[in-house]
Amino acid sequence: MSFQNTLAYAQEQDHADPLRYFKEHFHIPQHNGKDTVYLCGNSLGLQPKSARAALEEEMTKWAELGVEGHFKGDNPWFTYHKPLSELSAALVGAKPEEVVIMNQLTVNLHLMLVSFYRPEGKRFKILTEAGAFPSDQYALETQAKFHGYHPDEAILEIAPREGESTWRTEDILAAIAEHKDELALVMLSGVHYYTGQVFDMAAITQAAHAAGVPCGFDLAHAAGNVPMQLHDWDVDFAVWCTYKYLNSGPGGTSGVFVHERHAQNNDLPRFAGWWGHDQAQRFQMKKGFIPMAGAEGWQVSNGQILPMAVHKASLQIFADAGIEKLRAKSEKLTGYLEFLIKELNQPKELLEIITPADPAARGCQLSLLVNQNGRQLFDTLMANGFILDWREPNVIRVAPTPLYNTFEDVYRFGQFLTAHFQK
Template sequence: MTYTPAPLSAAQLDTNDPLAAFRQEFHIPPGPDGRPCAYFCGNSLGLQPKAARAAVEQEFEAWERLGVEGHFHGTSPWMHYHETLAAASAHLVGARPLEVVVMNSLTVNLHLLLVSFYRPTATRYKILMEGGAFPSDQYAIESQARLHSLDPADVIVELLPRPGEHTLRTGDIEATIQELGDSLATVLIGGVNYYTGQAFDMAAITRAGHAVGALVGFDLAHAAGNLELNLHDWDVDFACWCSYKYLNSGPGGTSGVFVHERFAQRPDLVRLAGWWGHDPSDRFQMKKGFRPMPGAAGWQLSNAQIFPMAIHRASLEIVERAGGMAALRRKSEQLTAYLETLIRGLGLPTTQLEIITPPDPAQRGCQLSVLVHQRGRELFNFLAGRGIIADWREPNVIRLAPVPLYNSFEDVSRVGEALARFFTEE
């Protein structure tokens, strides 16, 4: 094997990186040798922003000093706290502030949205999803089918790659939608597949779904904070995402919801209601009869989770200061391409090590999934022993996510050097 480490190349790329300083705004765990690890697991749990502690401490101080009056007084009164996240959340996903709300956690929000946007009839009842979707999505859809006394095996249609391929073709997705036609009620696909790292053409999928009269939504757990999204312009009906991966808002962090503005003034839509989604003009009169707020906020159930929202707000502010998703995406493409170049530069046969993430930057985020056909777990442990934190997925995939806010080109170079050493020593 021939391999040329590129520390000077990595150093030059880091010197020229306009986002390099943002790395200093995160706590990077130490590796076994005491120096900062190379953390490539942001697609599972993002690192802690240094601003997070102060953001939560501010709300602890308000609680200590004001008690219940913190809902109405203080730096950020809790009564309207969720509203302070709307503009940045809208920028993040390409939406209008009316179309987004931050609340609950991801799968809770997915269920709330499916109550409204999966309304099966005797003839239109199918749900289309990608095969191998994250288990929460699979379980949610299965249970939603049963909620309507339907058999999940009859309801759910799974999209599978062609034989010998690892990812889906957009044309095949569109063809399946057309074939299902007026039997298709709802399309629900992950914006980025967690396992392969494939980013789907959400605009094309939405057009195809609407052409047959279906509603179209996306689980953006692996897309929000990773891809440039334009949910409003793509005409997506609904979406939800978590904040603890690329949005660095802490384990189990709060979730975001998108509902297109065409549904903003639809109080007739079936939904599970709670008092925080009620019209605020008379919310505290405690009357019977739910009247939803306009827009996505009308899907709220309970008052805001202030502490996780405080962390999330601190993280969103970092994204905004970095120049938003356009700036992050530019660096993301560079980091991921650099990682791909180093891996392919090893010259290993695909029967030994194979990148299953699409090579086209438009079809992936900042993730490469590497299928290791031999000694995969051993390789994963080898990387960990050298301070490279990746993610293992059964049966034999290592996911590497170079996140633009805190990963450097030197981090990527460390991966290339470690891989070369492992395969040279075998």
Template sequence: MHYQPTEAFAKEQDRLDPLAPFRERFLFPQTPSGELAIYFCGNSLGLQPKATREYLEKELQKWAQYAVDGHFWAEEPWYTYHQHLTKPLARLVGALPHEVVAMNNLTTNLHLLLVSFYRPAQGRYKILMEGGAFPSDQYAVESQVRLKGYAPEQAIVEVFPRPGEHVLRTDDILAAIDENKDELALVLFSGIQYYTGQLFDMPAITKAAHAAGALCGFDLAHAMGNVPMQLHNWGVDFAAWCTYKYLNSGPGSTAGVYIHERWANDPATPRFAGWWGHNQQERFKMEKGFKPMPGAEGWLLSNSNILSLAAQRASLAIFEEAGIEALRRKSLQLTGYLEWMLCHQVGCDKWGIEIITPSDPEARGAQLSLLVKGGKPLFDKIDEAGVICDWREPNVIRLAPAPLYNSFQDVYTFCQIFTKALQEITL
């Protein structure tokens, strides 16, 4: 696409955008003046679909009408309600339906998966992960390592960018895997790095981990609903994600997991057992002896939060209609337009602002991270002007133009606000 720095160009792109009508299906926060805010914070919390209220009210009505009998006798009974989300989730991550399940929250699921897939033995005890991973990942890994009797400083191998660089080179990741291959038990990376927005080469990392004799898993918090994936075909062993970011399922909404069928269908795969993961046909016999459900459902612990799942269904219905491949095509154009405007219209270089997200469109999702030294006043300034984005310590502004509800006009207007703010303050 040949970008132009005019409002007319932005409006024309929105007119030609086949996904533009989806914007009307979301509720936008408003500025004090009553205008719709420019919302570039879908990487922290996605907007609410207008249909969410309807989905929730349907389940509230079941509760009112049936009470406990809603579990079995209502239309779409709660007992199997989570299964309505299985196929849409599987399509988003490129998995077989029985390899995914909606459950718990992200960090809980990471712990459960580490119980199953971090199994030190015969000198293999190390976990390799990206340096500067999201704190939840760091804390989960640290505690799991200690639980197995190892010191984190010995068992955790972190891969950092080279001096003077902000993102990891795939070659360096693969080299680190090979360097530790004799002691490596697990490779655990994020799909997209939360701070820089870097999309990691998940197929290459998985292949290298397996070649080293290790298992491989991913935290997909910033990848889910953001980029297409093929976890099953890539051979990824496991993954976990949250659903309140790009997936627009509501604050703290029910998360999910993927477990490759070679593990998910093996009842001998170790796990923390819960009664909702027990054989569905025998679940209410209340007998001793855990018999796991086949597939990822065998990791369920308890019955689901129905209201949370209902909110997630509302969003997944939109993703099913839009299609993740079409969303990715628009995302590449929209994020590319934002990058072009920042470089050529705003002139980030002259203000000492550096875009630390990879410049290669295929190596990023719907996010640009701006390194702005001493830039908190700038962030506050654009926030006052009606732009909702994200500040990450110590000096990064994260901008996430989500293709489901953001427009080219949003990008153009943001850049005008951003330029004005830069002119009014001294960085």
């Protein structure tokens, strides 16, 4: 695509954008009485204006019905998660029965590891990416210890090649093949939080299965960011949060995918709770866990109705916009951001994009490696109404999110960087 470094061009692109009206569905944080340039949806998505009404609806139901809200009204709490499964399944390429909304991400990751990390004999190792998000690292580390293994022996971390910032798919596949007789699980991010790289989930899953190993993904930075086909890719399990690109509030609820071949397997080990017990018999209060069919059988506790209400409001926005259309805009917005940064003509020793250049290998995030005074630049941007994300030791993450960011937002960011580096 041919880009231009002018305000007129940016405004022209915004005028032609069929998704431009969706920005009006969100509250934009203010700075000195004006909208900020919010480029931080990869950390916390903005609040949908419909979220407050969604919360009020459930608060009113609670006030008027009390406990009867579980069974009365248009959306009884007893089955509140079900429409969320359908809306979420469309975003991750799954069947509704393969998806459930519950708990929070790392809790769900542990629940999945109980079922899918089943070390035995010489097959006890987990293959993951080096520098995974800390919560994933801690989950894998403690699961290995729980099974009696030392993490240094049980966890195989594959790193980018020397002098490179991102992973080559062929290296991941080669590592799976090399260690196939030792592996009990392959578990990686869908999109790497630090670099913004999209992993080839289909190829990685296929390689894992060829080695006889289950494969799962943390989709915290992928859900609502890139289209996926978890069912068709034959992924065994996945987990994600909803407060980043899915705009469902700080500490919001989480999503789980379990492929139908597992979701119908009642013999698969799991940690059980009463909300995953057969719905028809749940209130008989009897011993003997009988899991619900599908991913719902991994539920352990009552649904988090208030966070789910916000999530439902956000999911409806995604349904209206369409993930494929959002992805098309995302590629253009991120491409425009890349173009403007390259226009700065800064040496790599000073400023470098470490996110893949291939649009198919990245979401709507560019990670800028700033080797001199990076924190100072970040603080200056924040002080001037540009809300971004800093990651130690020297990366500024910039995420032009297609639901509420514009080409003019990206242009203004580029202009500020231009002025900064011309000083």
